[in-house]
Amino acid sequence: MKTGIGAKVPRKEDARHLNGTAQFVGDIKMSHLWEAAYVRSPLAHAKIKSITKPEGFEDRVFSMADMVGLGPIAAQSTLPTYNQSNHWPLAKDKVRFVGECIVMCVAPTRAEAEDLAEAVIVDLEPLPVHVTVDTALAPNAEKLHDEWENNLFLTTQFDTDLTEIRKTAAVVVEREYSTARQCMAPMEGKGALAYWDGKADQLVIYTSTQVPHLIRTGLAECMGLDQGEVRVIAPDVGGGFGYKCVLQPEELTVGWAAKHLGRPIRWTEDRREHLTAGANTREHKYKMTAYADDTGRLLGVDADIWVDVGAYSVWPFTACLEAAQAGGNLPGPYDLGAYACRTYSVATNKPGFTPYRGVARPGVCFAMELTIDAIARAVGRDPLDVRRLNLVPGSKMPYTNITGKFYDTGDYPEAARQAAEMIDAKSFAKRKAEAASTGRHLGIGFSSFTEQSAHGTKVFASWGLALVPGYEQAMVKLAPTGSVEVKSGNQTTGQGLETTIAQVASDWLSLDISSIKVTMGDTGMTPYSTGAYASRGMVMAGGAVSKASEELARRIRVLGAHLLQCKAEETELKDGAVFRGAASVSLKQIAQAWYLRPDLLPDNIETTGMEVTEGYKPTIDTGVFTYATHAAVVEVDIETGKVDILDYVIFEDCGTRVNPLILDGQSYGGAAQGIGTALFEEVIYDSAGQPLTSTLADYILPGPAELPSFRLGHSESPSPYSRHGIKGVGEGAAIAPSGALVNAINDALTPFGAEINSIPATPHRILQAIFDARDAREMLEAAE
Structure with missing residues (x-):
């Protein structure tokens, strides 16, 4: 059975986790x-x-x-x-x-x-305590750090000229959005x-x-x-997620x-x-103005983003990574010609900010996707049509966007079309009307995004960080028994990396992954790596293992050719052996010749050995871009504010799928976390900075009863800039759910003139939006 790239094989890690033989920090025994x-x-x-x-x-x-x-x-x-x-x-x-x-x-x-x-x-x-960015930035506010002039870690600014667009735009949409503070809640702290x-x-x-x-x-x-x-x-x-x-x-x-x-x-x-x-994440405030023509075509966006980053800057990524990513990624997958954005990383009396799955993009995706739907309502068009009108088309790939993001491959409007087809958007108006006739309120929502994965040296250096990732390294060795050892300085935290990088080695060395042992995460045993973050594991560690395996395969063929008494170019490495026609020598025989019977080898044989260490990074340093569209159908109970997710589909493209089984698991898990962001999770503080969500009875995580049966669709647009066309996918599915779900909720609330612009969209917030819309309507009627 093929176990290389593309094979749907179970994770190598699962045996020890399911059998209780895994060893976490809390399991270690020492005198x-x-x-x-x-x-x-x-x-x-x-x-x-x-x-x-x-x-x-x-x-x-x-x-x-x-x-x-x-x-x-x-x-x-x-x-x-x-x-x-x-x-x-x-x-x-x-x-x-x-x-x-x-x-x-x-x-x-x-x-x-x-x-x-x-x-x-x-x-x-x-x-004095600062619990919000407003109090922290107030005139004469108490400073958290006495040597600072204010309570700002950093301000950034990106500007293009919007003067003419402001004069000529047929549609101007203004909105304020906010996202709640969250904890990461990995299974193991x-x-x-x-x-x-x-x-x-x-x-x-x-x-x-x-x-x-x-x-x-x-x-x-x-x-x-x-x-x-x-x-x-x-x-x-037991889980990391950036924490x-x-x-x-x-x-x-x-x-x-x-x-x-x-x-x-x-x-x-x-x-x-x-x-x-523990470190917190996600708390953003947006003030956005979007300009469009009368068809809904985006002309420009002007935004201010405040990020409440807590009391301290984390090492090495600083407190400013979130805002830097927010400003750079707000345009998302859209073909946007003009853009201005100011970001503020604000110090408050809360735990410091760490990167969390998606780093800023769940917030910016939420803000941008709600804005797209608001534009669609303003011009009287279907939000899906306006979305597809503005997404970067496949004909423009590769495409450099307004903030310098280099989108390598893909067809973003096609992903939206496929998601719409999967969720049967064409029949939704009829389903919605039928439900309304029985007093039920349905809504449909879409959310599109890009995920910048494995971004490297130039990107991190542009953020001013003192520690910048470079070449990922890996070692691949043919052991004396003919098995293969892989050593990577990267780390697996539940994402299946031991399995997928073994699959890459399997592709080159023609061994079943059961014969490939992977060692990770020990600075005394593995080559240098900056580790697992930014959806870089498979692109970077997989690429390094691929490069080292390719060289090891060449060396194996050289030794095998000597034992077969032929030239290396006359041989083929397959099925765990080197072949010349029908004649073959196994990897075990080759390994034994090198390690145990060197008398079988000539004196002038290559001395580089059966152990290869290689460094790797993609041929572009700006990252390779996964993309997807999520679509959701919800029902909102207007008496209680409760939201039921009736259908949820994801259509994504992450380039070459190394292991479809693991990829689907990543999508399920990421979407579940995204639903937590959209509907449930919120760290709450009182005015004295006391956390009010200190147990899992107060901090609500979604469980099986709250999650839908996700349906997944895939396309493959391999990147020409990474080995095997691989793109990272570890964070993607967590990015889009807030946009899709809240757009669906707002669609359901259309008859009431209500709109949700803050997450999580809790029953309380939904009911409040309905009451506020009713009060506004009554005041208007009274005035008339």
Whole structure:
């Protein structure tokens, strides 16, 4: 059975996960292991006046003053308006959000460590709190960071001249949109276990991370160690979604304590810690003006975007990645000729922002897709027709858009057409009318997007980051038994990467993936990689494995040709052997000749060996672009505000499909998260900055009862700029649901003149929109 590229094979990882033999940070057993717990700030903004440790336990309780040699997390950027924050692993002089670490306690068990934490007394002097961007940007607002002039991490601006368009546009649509703050909620929270290896003279840290090589760099910098003195190992990781691709304060303090105490120290995040102190994401505000002609053709867009990024800048991506991505990606898949956008990354008294699946694009897609539908209503046309009118057509590919995004291949209007056909949009008006006759309110909505995947050196450098991704590396080795070993510095967090990169190696080396062992995520064993983020795993790690496998296949044929007594160009590598006509030698025979019977080889044989390390990045550095259209049919109960998803289809194109089974799983999971963003998930704070959603009873995640039976359709437009035409798809399905669902809700609310422009579209917000529309209508009638 073929197990290479295109094969629909089960994940290699599943056996250990389903059999309970996987090993996460919390599963690791080690002698003399102690556990850590933290005293976390009960206030959102305060000065630390004093810290009193429980008597007799001073050697188990540590404040920042005790952690000599440990520096702050300081994410740097060269962008001119950037303000840098110093995030001390334990708060030094001030606390800036509820849940910030102040004191670390260690003990033989987590329960004992928590008891110690309860006994610590921290005296805090409250300061004014900023819970919204409006209060943070108000004149004379209390500054979170005293050395700053204001509460802005960064402002950016993109301008083209809209003067003439403002004068001539037949249609002007103005809207304000907002997206709620969210938590990532991976199945496994953060976790780290550190010990000092005296033999290797190394600090070894097992940590639940997507980016082990990056974390090694950050740990070394903050701890004042040479990188050779740090080894980072990512064991099994139970979900990441961006939450685990930044340096965590707990990783630093666990590492410091392990080195200081000479014993292993572990901390694992509980769910309350995650919901209150874990990094947040998604909170945007938009003010948009769109200009169009009388057919609905977009002429220009003018936008302001405010992103509430919390108290600190995360390392290495800074607090400004979200706004930079928002400004650059707002035009989306549309053929837009004029564009102006200003973004503001605002510091508030909340946990810092990390990248989250889709990074800014769920917000900008929501804003742009609702604007497209608003234009359609203004010109009296079907939103699907207006959407297809404005999408970049296949005839224009490759296409460089207004913000410099280079769209490599595809046909965006065709994806919208296919999604409409799958959901039977032509018959929907009839279905809607029939439902209305029985008092039911149906709506249909569409949402189109592009996903910039595997964007690299030039893109990250343009954001001013101090640490920029370059060539991805991989090692591929023919083992003495004839099996193959693949080593990648990237990391699997549930996305099936062990399987798909094995499939790439299988394609070149003609071995079943069961004979290909993949090792990932250990800085002591794998080549350098900046890790798993930005939908880069399959494009970058897969590309590097492909390049190394291609070279290994060449070397195998050279050795096989010698054993067959012919020239290499006369041979073929297939079915786990090198053939010349009917004669063959197996990979096992070739490997044994190289490793165990070199007497069978001539003295002038190539000495490069059966182990290949190669570096790779696509031939363009701006990323390869997946795209899709989502379509949804919903029913809205106007008495309760409840939304039922009656049908949901996704038509997507991610270039060559390496493993259709895994691709479908990525789409299901991403769409489920997107539905959470659209309808359910919201981190809520009171005016004092206290989180009100500190349990899963308050922070609502969608479950099986809330999710539809997704229907998927695919096309393939391979990228000419990546190996095998592969494009990344890890984030895509999470981007579009808010646009599709809220457009469908607004379609259902059309008879009431109501419109939802904020997510999540909860029953409360839907009912409020209906009541507001009714009140406005009654006021207008009274005035007449």
